Amino acid sequence: MDGIHDMGGMDGFGPVVPEPNEPVFHAPWEGRVLAMNRAMGAAGAWNIDMSRASRENLPPEVYLTSSYYKRWLLGMENLAVARGLVDRDELAAGRALRPGKPLKRGRLAPADVARVLVRGAFGRPTNTAAKFKIGDRVRARNIHPRTHTRLPRYVRGRVGVVELVHGCHVFPDTVALDQGENPQWLYTVVFEARELWGDDADPTLRVSVDAFEPYLEPA
Amino acid sequence: MAHKDDKHHDHHEHHHRHDHGSELSEMQIRVRALETILTEKGYVDPATLDAIIEAYETRIGPHNGARVVAKAWVDPDFKRALLEDGTKAVGTLGHVSRVGDHLVVVENTPKRHNMVVCTLCSCYPWEMLGLPPVWYKSAPYRSRAVKDPRGVLKDFGVTLPADTEIRVWDSTAETRYLVLPMRPAGTEDWSEERLAQLVTRDSMIGTGLPKSPDQVR
Numbered sequence: 001m002d003g004i005h006d007m008g009g010m011d012g013f014g015p016v017v018p019e020p021n022e023p024v025f026h027a028p029w030e031g032r033v034l035a036m037n038r039a040m041g042a043a044g045a046w047n048i049d050m051s052r053a054s055r056e057n058l059p060p061e062v063y064l065t066s067s068y069y070k071r072w073l074l075g076m077e078n079l080a081v082a083r084g085l086v087d088r089d090e091l092a093a094g095r096a097l098r099p100g101k102p103l104k105r106g107r108l109a110p111a112d113v114a115r116v117l118v119r120g121a122f123g124r125p126t127n128t129a130a131k132f133k134i135g136d137r138v139r140a141r142n143i144h145p146r147t148h149t150r151l152p153r154y155v156r157g158r159v160g161v162v163e164l165v166h167g168c169h170v171f172p173d174t175v176a177l178d179q180g181e182n183p184q185w186l187y188t189v190v191f192e193a194r195e196l197w198g199d200d201a202d203p204t205l206r207v208s209v210d211a212f213e214p215y216l217e218p219a
Numbered sequence: 220m221a222h223k224d225d226k227h228h229d230h231h232e233h234h235h236r237h238d239h240g241s242e243l244s245e246m247q248i249r250v251r252a253l254e255t256i257l258t259e260k261g262y263v264d265p266a267t268l269d270a271i272i273e274a275y276e277t278r279i280g281p282h283n284g285a286r287v288v289a290k291a292w293v294d295p296d297f298k299r300a301l302l303e304d305g306t307k308a309v310g311t312l313g314h315v316s317r318v319g320d321h322l323v324v325v326e327n328t329p330k331r332h333n334m335v336v337c338t339l340c341s342c343y344p345w346e347m348l349g350l351p352p353v354w355y356k357s358a359p360y361r362s363r364a365v366k367d368p369r370g371v372l373k374d375f376g377v378t379l380p381a382d383t384e385i386r387v388w389d390s391t392a393e394t395r396y397l398v399l400p401m402r403p404a405g406t407e408d409w410s411e412e413r414l415a416q417l418v419t420r421d422s423m424i425g426t427g428l429p430k431s432p433d434q435v436r
Contacts (some may be wrong), residue, residue: 005339005340006338006339007338007339007358007361007362008336008338008339008361008362008364008365008366008389009338009362009365009366010358010362011362013357013358013359013362013363014359015359015374016354016357016359016360016363016371016374016375016426017354017357017359017374018352018354018374018375018421018426019352019353019354022352022353024275024276024280024349024350025272025276026353027246027247028247029246029247029250029251031268031272031275031276032250032251032254032268032272033250034271034272034275034350035267035268035269035271035272036253036254036257036263036268038271039262039263039264039267039268039271040257040262040263043262043263045262052339052340055340064358068341068353068356070246073246073249073250073253076253077253080253080257085260085262086253086256086257086260090256091252091253091256094248094251094252094255094256095252095255095256095259096255096256096259096260098260099260099261100259100260100261100262101260103262107261107262107263107264107267108263108264108267109264109267110264110266110267110269110270112267113267113270113271113274116271117271117274117279117346118318118319118346119318119319119320119321119345119346119393119395120319120320121319121320121321122320122321122392122393123320123321150339150391150392151391152338152339152389152391154338154365154366164323166321166392166394169321169392169393170393172392186392186394188388188394190386193366196365196366197366201366202367202368202369202385204381204382204383204384204385205368205384205385205386205387206384206385206386206387207365207386207387207389208386208387208388208389209389209391210389210390210391210392210394211391211392212392
């Protein structure tokens with residue numbers, strides 16, 4: 001979706017302000033939100049792209065005025081409801097009003113936490129030939145799906161060069177919709193800054209994105 | 220119900236905890252409510268949540284990445300393997316946290332400086348660097364890193380030569396990028412352990428440089 005989350009190249013947000021000696025969490029509730037999301041994902045309640053989509057779907061004014069973990073909380077509430085795992089009246093009541101439903105992999109036990117601390121593998125066996133190879137010129141398609149996608153707006157329609165080929169990976173656009181993994185070839189495509197930002201761009205700058213094959217066409 | 224005060228808050232909401240205690244307690248209440256519901260429905264175990272939080276607060280942080288970088292600085296074979304396949308190479312180091320698939324390590328050279336961003340959200344090599352700092356997830360960084368990285372570097376107090384190539388990696392899939400910074404001069408006889416002290420989190424994101432030898436003992 002062409003959402004507020006797709007921020008690459010926007011102006012006006014001001015300087016980056018690093019915080020010296022930043023704590024891991026700024027309040028205990030932030031840790032609870034992160035841990036709940038990880039535990040629910042591990043239990044099979046949802047996948048990472050559904051989780052991303054739930055945040056991208058927040059109204060832009062809410063997205064921009066909420067802290068990072070507040071966005072996670074709001075997204076998670078909506079996602080739990082959308083997945084039929086929690087009802088709105090329960091969120092309002094602050095307690096369960098109905099029994100839970102079975103989760104695909106079951107509740108994550110404390111002894112199994114180590115497994116969620118290592119990233120899952122998103123690579124899948126390759127069952128098609130790659131359409132592109134390193135060095136190929138490709139154009140990022142001018143697509144605007146209303147649903148979750150990982151092709152940022154600032155590269156759409158632009159021509160770049162394939163720099164890395166990562167094999168086949170789970171395709172976010174379908175897995176976010178619970179329509180299966182639909183593995184696709186994944187490439188790192190690098191763009192000259194002038195191709196992205198025009199003649200005034202920094203001539204020393206090149207920017208890459210990781211792009212799935214359906215996002216690309218020969219150029 | 221939760222949004223009435225939102226307009227007073229930017230992404231640095233936590234900086235205002237003393238002025239806006241009511242907002243924070245509202246968040247505490249709302250988060251506790253969700254945890255209660257998920258627990259009562261049998262979806263999560265609070266002890267599991269404690270263990271996840273504890274891991275991120277105590278064990279998983281930039282010290283993991285720093286040890287990988289220091290090793291690459293002293294061991295050319297390891298460095299070659301690391302640049303070839305980051306996940307595989309890190310996996311051979313028993314003393315560093317296990318790392319998930321698709322870790323790509325990119326090397327800074329006198330000619331080229333790498334910087335990592337996730338313009339869409341916050342993708343970041345958690346196992347190497349811990350959880351990302353607030354600025355990495357913020358609109359200013361995500362919007363500008365791909366368009367004006369030299370301006371961003373200035374915000375961090377870093378100026379690079381005008382002819383250095385800047386290479387920005389936007390983490391838009393499940394690949395994760397770690398910058399291998401240049402080894403500081405004057406450290407030729409340093410041990411791996413001592414070198415690791417020079418490796419900052421920001422130097423592995425590309426918004427900073429390693430410390431100079433005189434900044435550590």
